[in-house]
Amino acid sequence: MLRRLESRSASREHVGAEVAGCGSRQALVAIEQSSAKRIDDAGTVRWKTSQVSIDASLVARLYAQAHAERWRVSPDRFGEALEASVRRAFASRDKNRRDVERYLSALHLEDLALACGCAAGDPEAWDHFMVVHRPILYRAADALEPGGGARDLADSLYGELFGLREQAGERQSLFRYFHGRSSLSTWLRAILSQRHVDRVRSGRRLEGLPDEASFEALPAVQQTIEPDRERYVKMIHDALTRALADLPARDRLRLACYYAQDLTLAQTARLLGEHEATSSRQLNRTRRAIRQDVEQQLRVEQQLTEAEISQCFASVAADPGPLNLGSMLSGESERKESALDRSR
Numbered sequence: 001m002l003r004r005l006e007s008r009s010a011s012r013e014h015v016g017a018e019v020a021g022c023g024s025r026q027a028l029v030a031i032e033q034s035s036a037k038r039i040d041d042a043g044t045v046r047w048k049t050s051q052v053s054i055d056a057s058l059v060a061r062l063y064a065q066a067h068a069e070r071w072r073v074s075p076d077r078f079g080e081a082l083e084a085s086v087r088r089a090f091a092s093r094d095k096n097r098r099d100v101e102r103y104l105s106a107l108h109l110e111d112l113a114l115a116c117g118c119a120a121g122d123p124e125a126w127d128h129f130m131v132v133h134r135p136i137l138y139r140a141a142d143a144l145e146p147g148g149g150a151r152d153l154a155d156s157l158y159g160e161l162f163g164l165r166e167q168a169g170e171r172q173s174l175f176r177y178f179h180g181r182s183s184l185s186t187w188l189r190a191i192l193s194q195r196h197v198d199r200v201r202s203g204r205r206l207e208g209l210p211d212e213a214s215f216e217a218l219p220a221v222q223q224t225i226e227p228d229r230e231r232y233v234k235m236i237h238d239a240l241t242r243a244l245a246d247l248p249a250r251d252r253l254r255l256a257c258y259y260a261q262d263l264t265l266a267q268t269a270r271l272l273g274e275h276e277a278t279s280s281r282q283l284n285r286t287r288r289a290i291r292q293d294v295e296q297q298l299r300v301e302q303q304l305t306e307a308e309i310s311q312c313f314a315s316v317a318a319d320p321g322p323l324n325l326g327s328m329l330s331g332e333s334e335r336k337e338s339a340l341d342r343s344r
Contacts, residue, residue: 054082058101066109071117071125081116082107085179112180118161119175126162133188140189144196153195157188177275187277194276198264232312233321235302236294241328243293251286252329258283260326 059079063069068078085107086100117125137157141150163171178187244252250272257268258279269279298304298312316323 054079054086054100054104055097058104062104062107062109066113068113068116071113071120071122071128073113073116073120073122077116077120078113081112081180084176085112085181088179089181107180108183109180111184112178115175115178115180115184119163119171119173121162121171133185136185137188137192140192144193150192150196153199154192157192157195177277190277190280194265194280198266201262202264228311229315229319229321232315233323235298235304235312236316237323237328239294239297239301240290240323242297243290244328246293247286247289251282254279254282255286256326256329260329 059075059082062082063075063078066078068075082104086095086103089103090099114125114129118129134154137154138151141154142148144150157174160174163173163175165172174191178184182190244255247255254268254272257263257271258265263271265276265279269276272279274282295309298309299306304312
């Protein structure tokens with residue numbers, strides 16, 4: 001795999017070759033001479049890709065701290081990676097120069113520089129990546145499946161990381177989505193874990209039911225009837241329906257894709273035009289918001305105690321009965337209830 005990566009990258013011209021070994025002063029000169037951005041009178045860099053402003057001297061200092069010249073990453077390319085990270089982190093809130101500087105200084109800069117070098121196909125960057133991070137990926141894969149069944153997932157990541165697909169003449173490397181907010185090893189483990197989850201979910205959809213006469217067909221477990229279960233199910237249904245209705249349309253669509261339509265995280269992210277990590281974070285955030293909303297409704301409107309709320313969730317989780325997330329997200333359950341009310 002590594003030989004193939006080296007052979008493919010050997011013909012590439014590395015933008016940062018002319019600045020190899022330069023310090024922050026040389027990096028600042030290179031930034032000022034670059035045509036990919038303009039520097040105003042205050043020394044602020046404005047990149048073509050957005051209105052995010054980063055001080056040129058700050059970019060040069062971070063470039064030197066990251067030792068980005070080791071992987072022949074140009075100050076221009078590293079600055080673009082910093083700008084992309086800022087744009088992602090401050091997408092939904094205002095930012096000032098002090099916040100941006102504090103945020104950038106806390107990034108895993110050396111990992112970000114390595115990701116830039118690998119995304120550009122630098123052979124030495126890939127050599128370092130394979131030596132340092134391949135064992136980490138294999139250990140993470142073995143933790144997911146002790147028998148070694150997940151190692152093929154780890155191996156399959158290399159093609160995505162290198163960027164075997166091209167779009168508009170540019171390789172679509174998975175490293176484009178690494179912004180340095182976590183360490184590179186943590187980011188890789190998160191991607192591998194999600195790939196494993198997607199594979200498990202996809203495999204479960206294809207599993208057939210065991211024959212009734214086979215040993216795999218287990219008898220149904222006899223459960224005691226909980227007297228308050230029907231009331232609990234009704235409470236959760238009403239509270240969950242309202243909580244889902246209050247969500248933004250994009251959050252409802254993400255939930256419907258992943259849970260109701262049973263799409264993988266990659267398919268869901270592709271449908272919404274976002275990265276898998278973003279979809280994963282947003283799903284986690286939405287789940288927490290729904291839980292808090294439902295608990296608040298049970299606490300305020302139903303006057304349940306904390307113990308009763310816990311019992312309510314436990315009862316419905318053990319047997320959700322008629323609860324159907326797909327119909328709730330589509331509004332079908334509300335339409336059925338309104339039709340029933342009209343018929344009375």
